[in-house]
Amino acid sequence: MTREPHDRSLRRTVRLVALLNLAYFGVEFSVAVAIGSVSLFADSIDFLEDASVNLLVLLALGWSLRWRVRTAMVLAVLILVPGLTTLWAAWQKLMEPVAPSAMPLSLAGAGAFVVNLTCAILLSRQQHHGGSLTRAAFLSARNDVLANVAIVAAGLVTAFLWRTAWPDVIVGLGIAVLNLGAAKEVYEAARQEHREGQP
Numbered sequence: 001m002t003r004e005p006h007d008r009s010l011r012r013t014v015r016l017v018a019l020l021n022l023a024y025f026g027v028e029f030s031v032a033v034a035i036g037s038v039s040l041f042a043d044s045i046d047f048l049e050d051a052s053v054n055l056l057v058l059l060a061l062g063w064s065l066r067w068r069v070r071t072a073m074v075l076a077v078l079i080l081v082p083g084l085t086t087l088w089a090a091w092q093k094l095m096e097p098v099a100p101s102a103m104p105l106s107l108a109g110a111g112a113f114v115v116n117l118t119c120a121i122l123l124s125r126q127q128h129h130g131g132s133l134t135r136a137a138f139l140s141a142r143n144d145v146l147a148n149v150a151i152v153a154a155g156l157v158t159a160f161l162w163r164t165a166w167p168d169v170i171v172g173l174g175i176a177v178l179n180l181g182a183a184k185e186v187y188e189a190a191r192q193e194h195r196e197g198q199p
Contacts, residue, residue, distance in 0.1 A: 007061065010061065013123065014061075014134070017050075017054045018050075018051045018055050021051035022047070024047050024112060024115045025045075027108070028040055028043055028047060029044035029045075034104070035105060036100050037168050038089045038165075038169050039105070039109075039147075039175065040105060042089060042176065043147055043148065043151060043175060046147070050119075050137070053075050053137055056075060057071075057137050069191075076136070076184075077183070079136070079139075079179050079183040080183045083177075083180055086172045086175055086176040089172060093165055093169055093172075094165075094169065099164050099168070102158040105168065106152045109152040109154075112144070112151065117145050119141040119144075135185075147178060153167075154170070
């Protein structure tokens with residue numbers, strides 16, 4: 001009986017987080033393409049990946065421990081996707097190193113910060129109720145908050161200190177590193193959950 005309210009609350013939270021991520025993906029991707037930003041491109045793909053992660057979490061909540069663990073391991077791989085797309089975008093940018101427009105970069109990053117902070121707060125209240133799956137969603141949102149602070153900073157540096165593509169590229173690569181660490185944490189959490197579930 002006590003699990004039902006938790007499960008309903010978790011489902012509502014994960015559904016809302018998925019919708020917020022999907023909505024802001026469209027906003028940030030449009031700005032990234034318009035100004036040629038590696039960091040915004042990486043972060044927008046991350047929003048799409050986060051929406052996918054939360055939808056998978058929503059689907060997998062009622063599954064057995066064995067299938068939840070397998071899904072969490074799949075999510076660990078999914079979290080790596082933004083990092084790989086970022087490497088491609090950074091390479092393209094280095095071929096034509098034009099600095100992105102600083103103001104749209106910072107404003108889009110600030111909007112992403114608000115969305116991701118909201119998602120991280122919502123998920124932090126639920127991260128102990130859904131095992132490694134919910135942990136995956138929380139870690140992804142937490143890392144995105146840090147990435148958004150760096151994006152805003154890159155825009156300010158580009159505007160006032162260093163009018164090159166490098167701040168944007170460096171932040172984009174930093175996002176890739178953050179995702180690598182999150183993927184490792186999710187994979188280890190899934191393995192731990194699997195060990196604890198063994199008779």
